[in-house]
Amino acid sequence: MPTSSEYIKRIEQALSSYLPKEDGLEADVCKAxxxxxxxxxxxxxxxxxxxxxxxxxxxxxxxxxxxxxxxxVHTYSLIHxxxxxxxxxxxxxxxxxxxxxxGEDIALLAGDALLSLAFETMLSPDSAGTAAEDRAVxxxxxxxxxxxxxGMVGGQVIDLQNEGKQVxxxxxxxxxxxxxxxxxxxxxxxxxxxxxxxxxxxxAARTYARSVGLAFQIVDDILDVTSESAVLGxxxxxxxxxxKFTYVSLLGLExxxxxxxxxxxxxxxxxxxxxxxxxxxSSLARKLAVxxx
Amino acid sequence: MPTSSEYIKRIEQALSSYLPKEDGLEADVCKAxxxxxxxxxxxxxxxxxxxxxxxxxxxxxxxxxxxxxxxxVHTYSLIHxxxxxxxxxxxxxxxxxxxxxxGEDIALLAGDALLSLAFETMLSPDSAGTAAEDRAVxxxxxxxxxxxxxGMVGGQVIDLQNEGKQVxxxxxxxxxxxxxxxxxxxxxxxxxxxxxxxxxxxxAARTYARSVGLAFQIVDDILDVTSESAVLGxxxxxxxxxxKFTYVSLLGLExxxxxxxxxxxxxxxxxxxxxxxxxxxSSLARKLAVxxx
Numbered sequence: 334m335p336t337s338s339e340y341i342k343r344i345e346q347a348l349s350s351y352l353p354k355e356d357g358l359e360a361d362v363c364k365a366x367x368x369x370x371x372x373x374x375x376x377x378x379x380x381x382x383x384x385x386x387x388x389x390x391x392x393x394x395x396x397x398x399x400x401x402x403x404x405x406v407h408t409y410s411l412i413h414x415x416x417x418x419x420x421x422x423x424x425x426x427x428x429x430x431x432x433x434x435x436g437e438d439i440a441l442l443a444g445d446a447l448l449s450l451a452f453e454t455m456l457s458p459d460s461a462g463t464a465a466e467d468r469a470v471x472x473x474x475x476x477x478x479x480x481x482x483x484g485m486v487g488g489q490v491i492d493l494q495n496e497g498k499q500v501x502x503x504x505x506x507x508x509x510x511x512x513x514x515x516x517x518x519x520x521x522x523x524x525x526x527x528x529x530x531x532x533x534x535x536x537a538a539r540t541y542a543r544s545v546g547l548a549f550q551i552v553d554d555i556l557d558v559t560s561e562s563a564v565l566g567x568x569x570x571x572x573x574x575x576x577k578f579t580y581v582s583l584l585g586l587e588x589x590x591x592x593x594x595x596x597x598x599x600x601x602x603x604x605x606x607x608x609x610x611x612x613x614x615s616s617l618a619r620k621l622a623v624x625x626x
Numbered sequence: 627m628p629t630s631s632e633y634i635k636r637i638e639q640a641l642s643s644y645l646p647k648e649d650g651l652e653a654d655v656c657k658a659x660x661x662x663x664x665x666x667x668x669x670x671x672x673x674x675x676x677x678x679x680x681x682x683x684x685x686x687x688x689x690x691x692x693x694x695x696x697x698x699v700h701t702y703s704l705i706h707x708x709x710x711x712x713x714x715x716x717x718x719x720x721x722x723x724x725x726x727x728x729g730e731d732i733a734l735l736a737g738d739a740l741l742s743l744a745f746e747t748m749l750s751p752d753s754a755g756t757a758a759e760d761r762a763v764x765x766x767x768x769x770x771x772x773x774x775x776x777g778m779v780g781g782q783v784i785d786l787q788n789e790g791k792q793v794x795x796x797x798x799x800x801x802x803x804x805x806x807x808x809x810x811x812x813x814x815x816x817x818x819x820x821x822x823x824x825x826x827x828x829x830a831a832r833t834y835a836r837s838v839g840l841a842f843q844i845v846d847d848i849l850d851v852t853s854e855s856a857v858l859g860x861x862x863x864x865x866x867x868x869x870k871f872t873y874v875s876l877l878g879l880e881x882x883x884x885x886x887x888x889x890x891x892x893x894x895x896x897x898x899x900x901x902x903x904x905x906x907x908s909s910l911a912r913k914l915a916v917x918x919x
Contacts (some may be wrong), residue, residue, distance in 0.1 A: 362783045418710075437711035439783065487655065
């Protein structure tokens with residue numbers, strides 16, 4: 334079983350290799366794509382794809398183009414989220430956001446191109462050659478659905494339209510399940526599909542990912558209140574400043590922390606569906622629950 | 627052989643059916659997607675996919691989800707192109723552009739969601755069920771590549787970065803071949819791939835589409851100079867106002883018109899590769915060359 338840093342190294346090598354050459358007239362957009370895609374991050378989504386492929390008995394490197402595709406979709410969504418017409422964030426992961434470096438127009442197009450590159454990576458004969466075609470179609474279809482209007486983009490819309498409004502926990506949960514959860518669930522599910530897992534294991538992967546994803550978001554909300562900007566790598570207290578309702582503002586810190594613990598327990602239970610060693614995934618769920626940035 | 631209006635009717639029915647329901651918390655983005663996707667247009671790209679599938683002996687309705695996917699990609703690119711940080715166009719096809727109606731944030735997300743929906747439509751079991759999986763993977767991969775940094779988005783970057791600059795005909799040709807040509811070529815090629823055509827026919831389809839696409843762009847440039855806004859459905863003379871170099875500004879009106887004629891002849895010759903009746907495609911090439919809007 335690879336370690337987390339072995340996974341990250343292999344993922345980042347692959348991500349770099351899938352990026353377009355920077356030698357044409359369109360070099361600037363390629364540089365902007367590389368800037369954000371290779372700009373760090375925890376790589377949790379692609380790790381989930383690889384590791385679920387492995388615990389379902391698949392060859393995890395067959396899943397590598399698909400894992401990278403999920404990370405490309407995640408990265409494009411961050412670039413677009415930071416744009417002035419969206420959250421207008423000048424910083425991301427402790428350095429200037431994409432549009433602050435490359436301008437709004439190139440940043441917009443770099444996001445667009447990363448979304449196309451995600452599908453090109455999964456579907457081109459060069460990169461995706463080793464996955465069986467029926468599994469490739471299913472996995473890429475899962476990512477397409479999770480990224481769109483009823484998935485991640487839908488979550489961004491719910492987020493935008495409820496900023497500064499008094500909302501219920503149900504709205505926040507729908508927002509989180511779509512905005513961040515959909516992609517995390519898709520990442521895990523794709524790993525199972527690429528390994529040819531049965532429906533029982535795929536459902537367990539979804540439960541794990543949904544619980545981890547929701548816990549991840551609640552921890553984000555907690556850290557926004559309790560952490561300092563230097564540790565977070567982005568401005569702390571921004572939810573409050575933006576009048577965002579979060580789990581913490583609705584449920585309070587204590588209940589939010591309990592909820593993280595409950596969700597982490599759900600994630601750990603779901604791992605019983607797998608015969609292979611799931612130590613990596615259980616450790617990941619625990620680490621994400623107690624992270625500080 | 628269906629007529630052009632029969633094709634358009636079938637394409638628009640299918641496009642409408644693939645759009646997400648407008649009943650969730652994310653309804654606004656779904657409305658914005660529908661506004662632009664169902665807002666008219668010539669539907670040339672999806673027609674090319676269906677008709678090339680037919681002339682290669684395929685079942686053209688197998689190609690329908692793929693034809694619609696090309697139109698979704700085209701539509702998303704128009705929405706993003708019109709945004710204030712890009713061309714800042716308040717009008718499109720004779721009515722307010724997407725962001726003028728729904729706001730910049732929703733327009734940005736509607737474009738993003740249409741790109742995801744294109745791939746969902748090609749890859750989901752609901753819509754793409756009738757295409758063989760190997761052909762579906764190849765066709766969707768062609769669209770992904772044509773949409774991205776080395777295709778359509780690359781062309782938009784070349785366009786942006788050369789506005790107001792003295793450029794060569796070579797730069798304009800590269801820009802046009804990527805910005806509008808890549809998607810038109812992909813549309814034709816996908817039809818061939820879905821029909822299981824041989825390499826010879828697929829290459830001929832590419833030649834036809836490349837010639838028609840370039841001619842189409844030159845006609846656009848000519849119309850911008852010679853037509854009136856009411857006929858065009860957008861402001862005439864905008865290339866000049868934006869200091870855009872075009873075929874017309876570089877080669878003059880007369881040579882530009884000759885070039886359209888030469889390219890149209892190339893397109894017509896390429897059709898000799900097909901055994902089926904190609905009257906529809908030859909007529910289309912001729913009509914696009916003499917269109918007035």
